[in-house]
Amino acid sequence: MLSVQNLTKVYPNGTQALKEVSFDVQDGEFLVVIGLSGSGKSTLLRCINRLIDPTSGKIFWDDLDITAASPSELRHIRRHIGMVFQQFNLVKRSSVMTNVLSGRLGYANPWLSLLGIWPAEEKQRAIHALERVGIADKAQSRADALSGGQQQRVGIARALMQEPKIILADEPVASLDPVLSHSILQYLEQLNKDGMTVICSLHFLDLVHRYATRVIALKDGIKVFEGLPKEIDRAKFKEIYGEDAQEVRATSLEAPA
Amino acid sequence: MKDLSHLKKLVRNSLLFALLLVVFVYSYRVTGIDVARLVRDAPKARNIVLDFLHPDLFRRDVEIVTLDMAFPIPCGSAPEAEPAASGPRLATSVPCAAARERFALEGFELAPNSTIEIRWRLPDGRLWTINRVQTDADGYFQVEVEARPIAATADGVPSLIQADALVPVGPYKPSQTFDDVMANMLVTIFMALMATTIATLVAAPLSFLAASNVTKRGCIGTVVYYGMRSVFNILRSYEPLVMAVVFAFWLGFGPFAGTLAMTVVTIASLGKLFSESIESIDPGPIEALQATGANRIQTVWYAVVPQIVPDFISFIVYHWDINVRISTIIGFVGGGGIGYYLKERIDMLAYRQAATAIWAIVIVVMALDFLSAEVRKRLT
Amino acid sequence: MNDKAVRRSPVLAGGLSLIPGLGQMYAGQRYRGGAILIATLLIAGVVVWYGRPGWSFAPIGIYLWNIWDAFSLARGRARSAFLPLLLGLVVAYGIGWQMIGIDLSAASGERAMAILRPMLRPDLFERRYELNRMWTPITVPCPTGDAPPAPPASRQDGEKRAFAMPDCAGVLETVIVSVSGMWPNAETEIWWETNIGDDKPLGGNENAPLIVETDETGSLTTTIRVPSTVLIAQPDPTLALTHRIYFDQRELTSGFQLSRNGRFVVQGMVESITMALMATFLSALLAIPISFLAARNLMSSSPITIVVYVIVRTILNITRSIEALIIAIVFVVITGLGPFAGLMALVVHSVAALAKLYSEVIEGIDPGPIEAIRATGARWTQIVRYGVIPQIVPPFTAFTIYRWDINVRMSTIVGFVGGGGIGFYLVQWIQINQMGAVGAAFLAIAVVVVTLDYFSAKLRERLV
Incomplete structure (x- = not known):
């Protein structure tokens, strides 16, 4: 169980990104975080694996205090938390294989990995991860030779290499078109069913309804809603996104399985 | 199978690495790298570097001021001088002395690094030279003087110790070097301007001959295209300075030779860039205009020219920038401009004057660099 | 408007x-x-x-x-x-x-042709030939006073025999020289080599080769005058020293070989290319650490680093605007004439140019992948290895190759001020009006630069 308690983040320039946000995530949940851009979703996700250090508040993972972890403990914690990014964040000039293997750096021998040497079993694991997202044939391509959807699947494969217990997904489909969005979220859904906790920030309400098991909403860094996806109706939506917001449907198409 | 390809790759990489190593070792020997010497002889550069940091920029007029102080021989024969506290002044270690006694004479705040004559002014008005001394960088000197019996006080009038001091007066003014550098810099800028302009006028029409989408048609066209391309490529491979050596041999030393050498190389460079820009023209607008029934000239004027002019201008500005850099050194071999001035001064070991020229080059080149970058940013 | x-x-x-x-x-x-x-x-x-x-x-x-x-x-x-x-x-x-002072009348076409015509016949290759050489020693000037008399001016080498008469002579005195056992009925060039190895022609007014034909037995006898310049480099012109008189016969055989000047062209070009290579390599090594100090995104964290950044940038900009040729003069003063001075000048200029380009690459790094790799629990070194290096190495390499290209061109001119390379020979040939050799140098420069240009462009295309 992941427990976020009174999390607050103030950036050096004075921006208050999070204010006293608290919530719990049970193992095996598919928690979706919604909110406007700038509402603190990205900051919240990055506080969980401490890519950003919170100003105050605590995050417990079972009995482990993430916010108090030493650098080496932190690396061990991060190993078990996979992360998927809106901009994919692949090293564009490296091969897909190298990108996927880099997800295993937390486990790898630090010296051998500096020389770029990987044991055969790790390579096998990488191929297997790529197979799971259906692009094993692209292993030797350069990352920037792939389409957006394929790049995000490499991103997921990289996260899989960590054998994570939690996957943080920061707007994983915001840079993709609607059809691809479903395909990517279905991979995440599958991982969720295999037992991983997924914490995912999303924009589109229909995607939220379709994939989330629970939803929290942020507005100006404050948690304004926590509950089941079906509880979010139009009125609630307007409350979260403001009066002017129009609900945009991601797509009415069902993505190809 | 997989292992074999691995092995092949390994062998290939090792061979490549070995080859590189051999090339580097060979290069190391050919170029006679001698780090020890570089370190050992670095002090030789000290003066150059120091002079470089003290460019010759300003001068002040100097005026000859005669300093004097009374010096009774022997003591008590006349009143002693009141020592001055500041300004150009003389001071002695003792206020008076017996004949044949030796004492130290010091001078303060005189003209630095200059020769100063010190003398006795005897009571009867005759002058008696004591010594010539050299002042240090602060305008200070110290010398030992003997109280000569001839300088003894006569009738209560003491002899005076006199020194002619060169004292800088008036405001700072730009030095002669500064004026010369400015004049030569202007010539340099004009050289670059002329070379770039003439080169543009020649390269613009020629570049069409080297553009495949314009010229590469039929047998003659193809020959012309490849011919023009080769000429551009070959001429481009010479540093303008190499050309300038030959042009100076032909036309004699002077800015003309350097300008012409730069022009030739710039023609080739611009010609190539222009032709590439012509080759990348979007045929869409041309088609569109032809579809409206425009004639050939109208098509060129409204569909081709607007597409190439910004590129052309940006290349021209860029080359003017390059040519100013080159024209700062073309005088080394071709004559003319700041480069010639610089070489002359360096050959004369007048490093401070050379430093003025180098700083002028730095300022002009940096300014033009900035300007040309700004202009090109606006254009694209 | x-x-x-x-x-x-x-x-x-x-x-x-x-x-x-x-x-x-x-x-x-x-x-x-x-x-x-x-x-x-x-x-x-x-x-x-x-x-x-x-x-x-x-x-x-x-x-x-x-x-x-x-x-x-x-x-x-x-x-x-x-x-x-x-x-x-x-x-x-x-x-x-x-x-x-553009003076078109100075642009004499006649003079241009006189310069251009020999340039179009580059002195790079000559017909291959077989050399039949013989020499004899001779003492110049004659020993005076108590000094031992001059050794005999004769020499035997197998069947070949050569001598000079008398055994010693002063400057401008006439000497009888004879050689036998050479090829019969063949043109023989006779020339003088001084004690320090300078060669002097003996024909015409000491400015043309002296060529005499051997008779049917392979012998010749002729008179020569001791050249006026043989003692020029000697501190004590009364000291008797041994010089040599050479007899050369050449028979053309098939094929071509590098001429004397051609060998200098090759040597100069090799010097230029290697100079450029070493300069690029060394300057890349130096520029890499400097470029990190000149990258705004790395240096904007504290006032101290900002000051360092501004200072480094300023020094780079100043250095970059001083042409390598000017820097070369300083190094010629420090390290003396030769390729090392040119090399150092290229290094200094290239460090400034490369550091600026590198720092721009560093400024353009995408922070996304670094964040992603940090999120996997990687160590600091691993983040650099997998997140930073793959992003900067290809553009660094491309810029370095590009710099090599420029350095090869530059290395052709640093010789003008004594920095070694082809330029060093080029000015000398121009000064003694050897336009054939100048033409050969031009040819070599064009070939090397155009070829390198082509390959470097191909290589860079593959990298980016």
């Missing part, structure tokens, strides 16, 4: 423009005014400096136009800048033309 211009009093505007540009500023066009002010001052300054009053029509014309422009601008209508532009260009090019 300027309907938005504020309407103001035209007379006042015109009056204000007695100081150029002020009226335009008053009429609401600040940039136009500023540009007019700067341009007028610049052109007037150049004309005054040039000191020929005839040119003052241009600044006066621009000045009058400026008042008229301010006047009509205040009435809401800008004047076309064609006139001042034209005047400015006329001044720039007119004075430029005069100042550079």
Whole structure:
């Protein structure tokens, strides 16, 4: 169980990104975080694996205090938390294989990995991860030779290499078109069913309804809603996104399985 | 199978690495790298570097001021001088002395690094030279003087110790070097301007001959295209300075030779860039205009020219920038401009004057660099 | 174009423009005014400096136009800048033309051809030949006083025998030389080698080779005059030293070989290329650490690093604007003539140029992948290895290759000031009017530069 308690983040320039946000995530949940851009979703996700250090508040993972972890403990914690990014964040000039293997750096021998040497079993694991997202044939391509959807699947494969217990997904489909969005979220859904906790920030309400098991909403860094996806109706939506917001449907198409 | 390809790759990489190593070792020997010497002889550069940091920029007029102080021989024969506290002044270690006694004479705040004559002014008005001394960088000197019996006080009038001091007066003014550098810099800028302009006028029409989408048609066209391309490529491979050596041999030393050498190389460079820009023209607008029934000239004027002019201008500005850099050194071999001035001064070991020229080059080149970058940013 | 211009009093505007540009500023066009002010001052300054009053029509014309422009601008209508532009260009090019001393009559076609024609026959290769060589020692000048007498001026080598008579001679004295056992009926070049290895021709007025044909037995006898210049490099001209007289026979065989000058061209080119290679390699090594100090994104965290950044950038910019040739002069003073001085000059200039390019690469790094790799629990070193290096190595390599390209060109000219390489030979050949050799150098430069250009472009295309 992941427990976020009174999390607050103030950036050096004075921006208050999070204010006293608290919530719990049970193992095996598919928690979706919604909110406007700038509402603190990205900051919240990055506080969980401490890519950003919170100003105050605590995050417990079972009995482990993430916010108090030493650098080496932190690396061990991060190993078990996979992360998927809106901009994919692949090293564009490296091969897909190298990108996927880099997800295993937390486990790898630090010296051998500096020389770029990987044991055969790790390579096998990488191929297997790529197979799971259906692009094993692209292993030797350069990352920037792939389409957006394929790049995000490499991103997921990289996260899989960590054998994570939690996957943080920061707007994983915001840079993709609607059809691809479903395909990517279905991979995440599958991982969720295999037992991983997924914490995912999303924009589109229909995607939220379709994939989330629970939803929290942020507005100006404050948690304004926590509950089941079906509880979010139009009125609630307007409350979260403001009066002017129009609900945009991601797509009415069902993505190809 | 997989292992074999691995092995092949390994062998290939090792061979490549070995080859590189051999090339580097060979290069190391050919170029006679001698780090020890570089370190050992670095002090030789000290003066150059120091002079470089003290460019010759300003001068002040100097005026000859005669300093004097009374010096009774022997003591008590006349009143002693009141020592001055500041300004150009003389001071002695003792206020008076017996004949044949030796004492130290010091001078303060005189003209630095200059020769100063010190003398006795005897009571009867005759002058008696004591010594010539050299002042240090602060305008200070110290010398030992003997109280000569001839300088003894006569009738209560003491002899005076006199020194002619060169004292800088008036405001700072730009030095002669500064004026010369400015004049030569202007010539340099004009050289670059002329070379770039003439080169543009020649390269613009020629570049069409080297553009495949314009010229590469039929047998003659193809020959012309490849011919023009080769000429551009070959001429481009010479540093303008190499050309300038030959042009100076032909036309004699002077800015003309350097300008012409730069022009030739710039023609080739611009010609190539222009032709590439012509080759990348979007045929869409041309088609569109032809579809409206425009004639050939109208098509060129409204569909081709607007597409190439910004590129052309940006290349021209860029080359003017390059040519100013080159024209700062073309005088080394071709004559003319700041480069010639610089070489002359360096050959004369007048490093401070050379430093003025180098700083002028730095300022002009940096300014033009900035300007040309700004202009090109606006254009694209 | 300027309907938005504020309407103001035209007379006042015109009056204000007695100081150029002020009226335009008053009429609401600040940039136009500023540009007019700067341009007028610049052109007037150049004309005054040039000191020929005839040119003052241009600044006066621009000045009058400026008042008229301010006047009509205040009435809401800008004047076309064609006139001042034209005047400015006329001044720039007119004075430029005069100042550079463009004198087309100096461009003698005849002289051009005299230079160009031998250049078009590059002295690079010659026919391969077999050399039949013999020499004899001779003492110059004759020993005086108590010194032992000169050794006999004769020598035997297998069947070949050569001697000079007498055994010693002074400068400009006549000597009988004879050789036998050479090829019969063959042209033989006779030349003098001084004790320090300088060769002197013996024919004509000491400026042409002396060529004599052997008889049917392979012998020849002739008289020579000791060249006037054989003792020039000698501190004590009365000291008797051994010189040599050579007899060379050449028979052309099939094929070609590098000529004497051709060998120098090759040597010079090899020096130039290796100089460029070493310079690029060393400057890349030095530029890499410096470039990190010159990268804004890495250095903007604290005031101290910002100061370091500004200082490093400034030094780089200053160094970059001083051409390698100027730097080479300094190094020639430090390390003496030779490729090492040229190499160091190229290194200094290249470090500045490369560090700037590298730092721009570093500034352009995508932070996304670094964040992603950090999120996997990687160590700091691993983040650099997998997140940073793959992003910077290809562009670094491309820039380095590009620099090598430039350095090869530059290395052809650092020799002009004694920095080694082909340029060193080139100036010397020009000075002694050996245009054939100059042509060979030009050919070699073109071949090497064009080839390297092509391959470096291909290589860089693959990297980016």
